[in-house]
Amino acid sequence: MGDDIGHECGFAFLRLLKPPQYYLEKYGTQFFGLNRMYMLMEKQRNRGQDGAGVASVTLDVPPGSKYIHCEKSIAADPIKDLFGRVQQQGMERLKHAPKAAKETGMGDQPDPHWVREHVPFCGEALLAHVRYGTDSENSLDRCHPVTRESNWMTRNLILAGNFNITNNEDLFSSLVQLGQHPRQLSDTIMLLEKVGHFVDKENNDLFVKYSASG
Numbered sequence: 001m002g003d004d005i006g007h008e009c010g011f012a013f014l015r016l017l018k019p020p021q022y023y024l025e026k027y028g029t030q031f032f033g034l035n036r037m038y039m040l041m042e043k044q045r046n047r048g049q050d051g052a053g054v055a056s057v058t059l060d061v062p063p064g065s066k067y068i069h070c071e072k073s074i075a076a077d078p079i080k081d082l083f084g085r086v087q088q089q090g091m092e093r094l095k096h097a098p099k100a101a102k103e104t105g106m107g108d109q110p111d112p113h114w115v116r117e118h119v120p121f122c123g124e125a126l127l128a129h130v131r132y133g134t135d136s137e138n139s140l141d142r143c144h145p146v147t148r149e150s151n152w153m154t155r156n157l158i159l160a161g162n163f164n165i166t167n168n169e170d171l172f173s174s175l176v177q178l179g180q181h182p183r184q185l186s187d188t189i190m191l192l193e194k195v196g197h198f199v200d201k202e203n204n205d206l207f208v209k210y211s212a213s214g
Helices: 020-027 032-042 078-095 099-103 112-118 168-177 187-212
Strands: 010-015 051-057 068-073 125-131 146-148 157-159
Touching: 010 032, 020 032, 020 112, 032 051, 032 078, 032 125, 051 078, 068 078, 078 125, 099 112, 146 187, 157 187, 168 187
Parallel strands: none
Antiparallel strands: 010 125, 051 068, 051 125, 146 157
């Protein structure tokens, strides 16, 4: 990257590669990923103080289990508010862990595999963002990450970035011509829906191909 970093949003992606019990044994917490992401966002506090957001994805969960969680904040101190609320949600869920999860856990901690599947923001992949607003409106809708969710796991998208699209209206028109009804004219939504269109198309093509082959 040749350009100097200026007044631009900050973001980070974290992918945990070890099994959940590894982090509990080594660090003594069920929230290692979330705590590490909090540190990464604090280090980028000067990159954006208008809002903050974090998303988590839990991989390979059985059908019927929620695997994408996303939370945002535009509080006076959005990073502190965001991660404070998210961790409080997790702590409340831990308090109500079933007996079976506690019996197979480690010490006073529930089974980390149960935690991974049932406690929000304990997934293997986390994406977080701090917003530096470039327009007058500051709302939760303007904060990243933004999601495009589907019952088909391979059609889900989560997006966070630092960009301005100059041909935003052209992208909007192209989506309308495809028959879509974009919910906003923002560059973030345009990029999300444009990528989503091709993700949907690829999924449809694969579905038709393998359905025909039996």
